[in-house]
Amino acid sequence: MNIDYIHNLFLKCDSISTDTRKIGPNSLFVALKGENFDANTFAKEALAKGAAYVLIDNQDFFIDNRTVLVENCLIALQELAKFHRNYLKLPIIALTGSNGKTTTKELINAVLSKKFQTKATIGNLNNHIGVPLTLLSFDEQTEIGIVEMGANHQKEIEFLCEIAQPDYGYITNFGKAHLEGFGGVEGVIQGKSEMYNYLLENNKLAFVNFEDAIQVDKTKSIKSYSFGVNRIGVDVNINHIEANPFVVVKYAKNVITTHLIGLYNANNINAAIAIGKYFGVEVVSIKDALEGYIPENNRSQLIKKGSNEIILDAYNANPSSMKVAIENFILLDKSNKTIFLGDMFELGKESLLEHKGVLDMLLNQDAINCYFIGKDFYHNKIDMPNFFFFENFDVFSKDIQNKSFQNSMILIKGSRGMALERVLDLI
Numbered sequence: 001m002n003i004d005y006i007h008n009l010f011l012k013c014d015s016i017s018t019d020t021r022k023i024g025p026n027s028l029f030v031a032l033k034g035e036n037f038d039a040n041t042f043a044k045e046a047l048a049k050g051a052a053y054v055l056i057d058n059q060d061f062f063i064d065n066r067t068v069l070v071e072n073c074l075i076a077l078q079e080l081a082k083f084h085r086n087y088l089k090l091p092i093i094a095l096t097g098s099n100g101k102t103t104t105k106e107l108i109n110a111v112l113s114k115k116f117q118t119k120a121t122i123g124n125l126n127n128h129i130g131v132p133l134t135l136l137s138f139d140e141q142t143e144i145g146i147v148e149m150g151a152n153h154q155k156e157i158e159f160l161c162e163i164a165q166p167d168y169g170y171i172t173n174f175g176k177a178h179l180e181g182f183g184g185v186e187g188v189i190q191g192k193s194e195m196y197n198y199l200l201e202n203n204k205l206a207f208v209n210f211e212d213a214i215q216v217d218k219t220k221s222i223k224s225y226s227f228g229v230n231r232i233g234v235d236v237n238i239n240h241i242e243a244n245p246f247v248v249v250k251y252a253k254n255v256i257t258t259h260l261i262g263l264y265n266a267n268n269i270n271a272a273i274a275i276g277k278y279f280g281v282e283v284v285s286i287k288d289a290l291e292g293y294i295p296e297n298n299r300s301q302l303i304k305k306g307s308n309e310i311i312l313d314a315y316n317a318n319p320s321s322m323k324v325a326i327e328n329f330i331l332l333d334k335s336n337k338t339i340f341l342g343d344m345f346e347l348g349k350e351s352l353l354e355h356k357g358v359l360d361m362l363l364n365q366d367a368i369n370c371y372f373i374g375k376d377f378y379h380n381k382i383d384m385p386n387f388f389f390f391e392n393f394d395v396f397s398k399d400i401q402n403k404s405f406q407n408s409m410i411l412i413k414g415s416r417g418m419a420l421e422r423v424l425d426l427i
Contacts, residue, residue, distance in 0.1 A: 003076075003079050003080060003083045004083070006055070006068060006070075006076065006080055007080060007083050007084060007087065009028065009052075009053050009068065010028050010080060010084070010136070012026075012052065013026055013027050013028040013052050013053065014026045014027060015027040015028070016028045016029075016030065016133065016136050016137075017029050017030070017046075017051070018030050018031075018032050018039065018077075018129065018133070020039075020042045020045050020046050020049060023046055023049045023050060023051055024050065025050035026050065026051075026052045027050065027051050027052065028051065028052065028053050028054075028055065029042075029043070029046035029047075029051040029053070029054040029055070030054075030055045030073050030076070030077050031043055031046075031054060031055060031056045031057065031058075031061075031073050032073050032074055032077070032129070033057075033073070033074070038058070039073075040056045040057065040058040040060075040061045040073075041061065043056050043061045043063060043067060044061070044063055047063065047066055051066075052066065053066050053067070053068060054066065054067050054068070055068050055070055055073050055076055055077075056068070056069055056070070056073065057069070057070050057071060057072050057073045057076075074128075074129070077129070077132050077133075078128065078132050078163055080132070080136065081131070081132030081133075081135040081136050081163055081164075082132075082135075082162075082163045082164075082165070084135055084136055084138070085135050085138075085163070085164060085165055086165070088138055088139075088140065088142065090138065090142055090143065090144065090145055091143075091144050091145070091167045091168070092144075092145040092146075092147055092164055092165065092166045092167055092168070093108065093144065093145070093146050093147070093166060093167070093168040093169070093170070093275065094147045094148075094149055094160075094161065094164055094166035094168070094169050094170075094195065095108070095146075095147075095148055095149065095169065095170040095171070095172065096148070096149040096150065096151065096157055096169075096171055096172070096192055096195055097170075097171045097172025097173050097174070097192060098172070098173050098174055098188060098192070098318065098320055098321075099172060099173055099264075099318070099320055099321040099324075100172040100173065100264070100265070100267070100268045100321075101124075101126070101148050101149075101150065101172055102121075102123075102124050102126075102148060102299065102315075103260070103265065103268050103295065103299055103300070104170070104172050104268040104271055104272065105120055105121060105146055105148045106120070106293065107268055107269060107271070107272035107289075107290065107293060108120075108146055108271070108272045108275050108276075109146050110272070110289040110290065110292070110293045111272045111273070111275065111276035111281055111285075111286050111289045111290065112144055112146070112275070112276060112279060112281065113289070114276075114281050114282075114285035114286070114288065114289050115279065115280065115281045115282075115285065116143040116144045116279070117141050117142055117143045117144075118142065118143065118144045118145070118146060119134075119137055119138050119139075119142045119145055119146070120134075120145070120146035120147075120148070121134045121146065121147055121148040122134070122137070124148065124150065125148075126147075126148040126149050126150035127150055127156075127160075128156070128159065128160065130150075131147060131149060131160050131163055131164055132163060134147055134148075135147065135163070135164060144279070147164045147166065149161075149164070149195070151191055151192070152346065153191065154187065154190065154191050154194075155191075155194065156191065156194075157191060157192060157194035157195050157198075158194040158197065158198065161194065161195060161198035162198075165202075166195075166198070166199070166204065167204050167205070168204065168205050168206070168207065168275075169195045169196070169198070169199045169204065169205075169206050169207070170206070170207040170271060170275070171192050171193070171195055171196070171206075171215060172267065172268065172271070173212060173267070173320070174188055174189045174192055174212075174214050184350070189214060189218075193218050196218050196219060196222060199222050199223075200221055200222045203223065204222075204223065205222075205223045205224065205225060206219045206222045206223070206224045206225075207224070207225050207226075207227070207271060207274060207275055207278070208224045208225070208226045208227070209226075209227060209228065209267055209270065209271060210226050210227065210228030210231050210234050211228055211229060211267060212267075225274065225278050226274075227270055227271065227273070227274035228270075229241060229266075229270070235274065235277075235278075236251075236270075236273060236274040236277050236278075237251075238250070238251050238270050238273065239251060239252075241263065241266040241270075242263075243261065243262055243263045243265075243266070243328065244331075244332060244333055245261045245262065245302065245311065245328075245332055246258060246259060246260065246261060246302075247260045247261070247262065247263065247265050247266050247269060249266065249269055249270065249273070249290075251273055251283070251286075252283050254283055254284070254287050256269070256273075256286075256287045256290050256291060257291060258290050258291060258293065259291075259293060259294050259295060259302075260293070260295060260300055261295075261300045261301075261302055261311055261313075261328070262300060262311075262324065262325065262328035262329075263324075263328055263331075264321070264324035264325065264327075264328060265300060269290060272286070272289075272290060273286055273290070276289075299313065299315045300312075300313050301313075303424070305424065305427070306406070307406050307407045307408075308405055308406070308407070308408045308409075308410055308427065309334075309408075309409050309410065310410045310411075310412060310424065310427075311325075311329065311409075311410065311411045311412065312412050312421060312424065313325055313411070313412065313413045314342070314412050314413060314414055314416075314418070314419070314420040314421045314423075315416060316415055316416045317341075317342065317344045317413050317414050317415045317418075318344055318346075318347070318415075319344060319347070319354045319357065319358070321413075322341070322344060322358055322413060323357075323358075323361065325411065325413050326339070326358070326361050326362065326411070327361075329409075329411045330365060330368075332409060334409035335367075336407055336408045336409065337367065337368045337369070337408065337409045337410070337411075338368065338369045338370075338371070338405060338408045338409070338410045338411075339362070339368055339369070339370045339371065339410070339411045339413075340371045340373065340410070340411070340412045340413075340414075340420060340423050341358065341370070341371070341372050341373065341377065341411075341413055341414060342373045342374050342377075342393075342413070342414020342415060342418030342420045343355070343373070343374025343375065343376045343377055343414060343415060343417075343418055344358075344376070344414070344415050345415040345416075345417055346415075351376050352376055352379055352380065355376040355377050355379070355380050356380045358377075359372070359377070359380055359382065359387070362387075363384070365386075366385075366386055367386075368386060369386050369388070370386055370387050370388065371388045371390070371396065371400075372387065372388065372389050372390070373390045373392070373393055373396045373414065373418065373420070374390075374391075374392070374414070374418060375391055375392070377389060378390065378391040393418065393419075393422065397422075397426055400423075400426045400427070401426065405427045410427070412424070
């Protein structure tokens, strides 16, 4: 496989695609395989739709000199991304963590774009395919690249770091996410810390949140730039944070009022402030960027519907993010509260116990009506006057039609597979 040759073809193209449904003119199409598809079969269609070249790994689908045959298209995509990253030689910030990766990435991008030409991971394209596609979206005009990395098993972050070769790294937190694949909380810490291992071995820099003892401990031997709240000795000291429900941060005599909900988002905001400061973004520009950021895609959105205020946080959920969302909701100074919670996925043998832990958090919250949707919550069903359990969404949707919600503060949270944004249409 001649990556230099493939890269020259790539540079002649305007974009790269792995999906013929989204193919653009003068693009490079890479024919990936999945469990239920083989994109080699779409090579001819890709060219017909405007692709300049196609990468295939099945010679049966060779068409003409616009077709490049490689041994494995996925490996070719990853090697091409690594080659392109070294070709551009731009500084790259990588981030991972159990919760808050995408929000933090968006905030960092908003701040740094006030001074630099930046490009960042689109959406959550953060896996072994998404990271290469992100790197290949960077061009010679890009001054800083921001790469989100997701993982659900050991050695995945290590592999993604070898492709992206970040100059800077940040881990948002270590929580109870993907316990099944990582093998428990200690496995999560080990897996995410593969980023720290890369930074240490390559003499790169870690951004460190001093509110997180694990981060502090794991980065003792790594070059670092630190931040914290009311802490002496950190590089960036945040003076004050509060949330009711929106997060307000005070830094360098500036009060920054964001559109993000919950104290759990304060660390994400503080990381963006610190990284902006490190790269020399003026404080007034940092403030402008953070105050102008509006969350979307079901992530901590505050929605007003009729007389109700709704916190929609239905993009994903795990025990750690569920815990902080509930804790924040309990603290809100509102009198009439309702919670809709959906099952959390990928927790393996710990799943039933972790769902019971969520119920335990709400046992003494008699004033909050709590609706639990999904088989694992239903398995832990207990008799409480303010608890309502439903084995699946269909059963819930039929029951909820008989109820009325007025003047309520409402939290909606669950794993992506539960698609709890559907609750909005029922209340």
